[in-house]
Amino acid sequence: MTKLESITDIRHTLFxxxxxxxxxxxxxESLQTFQTTYMLLLDRFYAENEDMxxxxxxxxxxxDIGYFMQLVDLAYWFYTEENVxxxxxxxxxx
Numbered sequence: 356m357t358k359l360e361s362i363t364d365i366r367h368t369l370f371x372x373x374x375x376x377x378x379x380x381x382x383x384e385s386l387q388t389f390q391t392t393y394m395l396l397l398d399r400f401y402a403e404n405e406d407m408x409x410x411x412x413x414x415x416x417x418x419d420i421g422y423f424m425q426l427v428d429l430a431y432w433f434y435t436e437e438n439v440x441x442x443x444x445x446x447x448x449x
């Protein structure tokens with residue numbers, strides 16, 4: 356799986372998790388599932404993208420899902436742009 360594919364997967368899962376956030380606050384079991392899933396996503400993103408995320412950003416993202424979504428979106432657009440440039444370079448070479 357490429358970095359872009361992994362970030363796209365995290366982005367997609369995070370979007371759905373955010374939609375369920377309000378519901379999870381009403382029930383203890385749902386809240387635990389939400390928190391566990393969220394931390395797994397955050398840990399995965401940090402492990403795969405340590406070069407793009409400082410320890411301070413990691414700590415801040417633990418407390419703020421909106422902030423984490425912004426970091427994931429930045430990484431997504433970075434790798435999207437990087438792939439477009441790579442494809443353009445291949446086209447120019449041929």
